[in-house]
Amino acid sequence: MEQEKLRILNDQHESIGVADRSEIHAQGLWHETFHFWLLKKEHGTVYLYFQLRSPAKKDFPSLFDISAAGHLLADEQPSDGLREVEEELGLSIPFEDLTFAGVIQDEIHLPLFIDREFCHVYLYMNQEEQMEVHLQKEEVAGLYRAKLLDAQQLLTGTCERIRIEGFIVDANEERHEESIEVGVHNFVPHETAYYEHLFHAINQILSQ
Numbered sequence: 001m002e003q004e005k006l007r008i009l010n011d012q013h014e015s016i017g018v019a020d021r022s023e024i025h026a027q028g029l030w031h032e033t034f035h036f037w038l039l040k041k042e043h044g045t046v047y048l049y050f051q052l053r054s055p056a057k058k059d060f061p062s063l064f065d066i067s068a069a070g071h072l073l074a075d076e077q078p079s080d081g082l083r084e085v086e087e088e089l090g091l092s093i094p095f096e097d098l099t100f101a102g103v104i105q106d107e108i109h110l111p112l113f114i115d116r117e118f119c120h121v122y123l124y125m126n127q128e129e130q131m132e133v134h135l136q137k138e139e140v141a142g143l144y145r146a147k148l149l150d151a152q153q154l155l156t157g158t159c160e161r162i163r164i165e166g167f168i169v170d171a172n173e174e175r176h177e178e179s180i181e182v183g184v185h186n187f188v189p190h191e192t193a194y195y196e197h198l199f200h201a202i203n204q205i206l207s208q
Contacts, residue, residue, distance in 0.1 A: 005074045006031045013103065013118055018074045028114030031071065034081020035121045036098070037198070038067040038089075040131070040145070046206065048151045051088065051135075052142035052168060053188070059110075064144065064164075065188040069119075078120040089143070090134030098122040101201035106194040119194070123202060135169055142168035144180075148202065154184055155195040 003020035009030040010016050024031050038049040050064040070084035079095045086092055101121040108115040133143055144166030146154075153159040165179040 004071060006071055007074045009118060021071065025113035025115060028116055030116045030118060033069060033071050033117045033119050034078055034084060035066050035104075035119045036068040036081070036085050037101070037121065037123050037202075038091075038126060039123060039148070039202070040126045046148040047145040048148050048202075049143060049145045049166075050151075050164070050187070051140045052144060052166075054137065054139055054141045056138065060188045062141065063188045064182065064186055067143075072120070078122070081120065081122075088136045088140050090132070090136075093124060098124050099205055101205070102197060104194050104197045106191050108189055108191075121198060121201070123205060137169065137173070142166055148199075152195075152199045154182075155187065155190075156192055156199065157184075160184075 003022060005018050006021055006024055007015050008017045008019050008024065009032065011030060013030075019027075019029060023029075040047050040049070049067045051067055053060055053063050053065055055062045068085045068088040070081060070088075072078065072081055082093065082095055082098075099122065101123050104119045104121050106115075106117045106119050135141070135143065144164045146162055146164045150159075150162040150164075154162045161181050161183045163179060163181050165177075167175050167177045169175050
């Protein structure tokens with residue numbers, strides 16, 4: 001399979017070339033991604049949604065992560081990242097309906113690769129009473145939500161466990177609803193600074 005070509009950047013977010021995705025991760029080069037965070041308000045409570053990564057994923061299998069996300073290819077703009085939302089969650093949303101939360105730097109260091117991202121982060125408040133999602137089983141095993149305040153406390157380190165609710169799709173494509181208790185170890189290890197920026201942006205937007 002032909003390698004994805006991604007734009008390489010310096011730490012000032014200036015484009016300095018193009019390289020294969022595998023080379024970028026092996027060398028820890030800065031590149032760009034699209035992050036989509038889904039929110040919903042019910043009975044005065046705001047919820048933040050997390051996807052459960054498929055157990056078949058090479059990186060971070062069976063961990064909770066951003067509602068939908070993906071790499072931006074060398075010739076793409078942030079608006080092209082919307083394909084990830086459609087592919088992973090089956091949601092068709094116009095780009096103009098998203099709220100820009102900023103470009104956040106995020107680094108994840110693992111024994112075999114270093115992931116350095118400039119993340120173009122967007123928020124979407126779902127207004128539908130019933131949200132119809134269709135998960136891409138190769139990528140996503142389930143969709144869960146946490147109360148925004150609970151998620152903020154857990155992911156910025158001020159509490160150890162929270163309760164989340166959602167569903168998982170099994171190998172027979174049957175959907176199982178559940179409410180479970182999770183800790184920070186159940187989530188992809190994004191930097192605390194990433195989450196602090198994210199929640200600051202969310203709370204600022206909600207207060208407008």
